[in-house]
Amino acid sequence: MRFDVRPWDGSPGAARELVPLVDGVSLVELVAGFERAAGFDVPGAYAGLVLEHSRFGELTGYLAGAPESSYRAGQGGIALLGCDCGEVGCWPLQARVVVDSAHVTWLGFAQPFRPRRDYSGFGPFVFRREQYERAAREAAGHGPDTGPPALARA
Template sequence: MPTSPLMRKVRFDVRPWGDGPDPARELLPYIDNVSLVDLVSGFEHAAGYDVPGAYAGIVLDHFNFGDLAAYLTGQPESAYWAKRGVIALLGCDCGEVGCWPLEARVLIDDDLVTWRGFAQPHRPKHDYGSFGPFTFQRNQYERAVREAAALTSSP
């Protein structure tokens, strides 16, 4: 008999990134009130991977993600991400997504949203098979996405 997945809660914080008088904005996912950076850093440290945890959230002002709600629900407008069937949930701590992304598939069904298939494309031999999956109630996930989109569209 199949077991139900562990339900998590997600939120996306929008916060200043970088130094200077006009910092960029960073979108950082949290799962059950723990940042995805902290979760993957702990996983990478425990696995003994090189360069563990060298991530930041998506620096919104450095990354053309298109419509944020579409992107976070696994429907990126960018041909690069759409063709690969993944999105970057984190970017490099330098602020550039392509430098060091943490990628995952976003799967949506009637009631659930699941992040699975995590990968670090610059380290294809790193196995993230035991990291995640993270499953959310669809209505809670979509509410978190709407809140993040509202925060990023305000001046």
């Protein structure tokens, strides 16, 4: 598990895009394959989260699903991906984030603009908590052993 932070449009000085990688594969690619196989309309119209385009609050807390920092708080999840246009609210892929003493789990995936889509066959994705925390700190611009305190347990 890691989060790749790269220029949004590929040029130096561009906004930064955060793309989750699961076993080295982009979450964008994983969900696009799932949606194509399921026959969903508009499959894979996702991109990473463009960090300068949205207010996520403190990034490590957001990635842990902290309610006070969650995009679209109160909807039971966070956006892990946004639209390929760069606007997270246009076409988000949402999931619940559950943190326990040893693991962080992404589950309950949903596309809020297609509420009848069934993502029950997608995920859950379970990560070692220590690895997830390190990846979140690095994505937030902190070194692997610095930055905000560890994620809170659910």
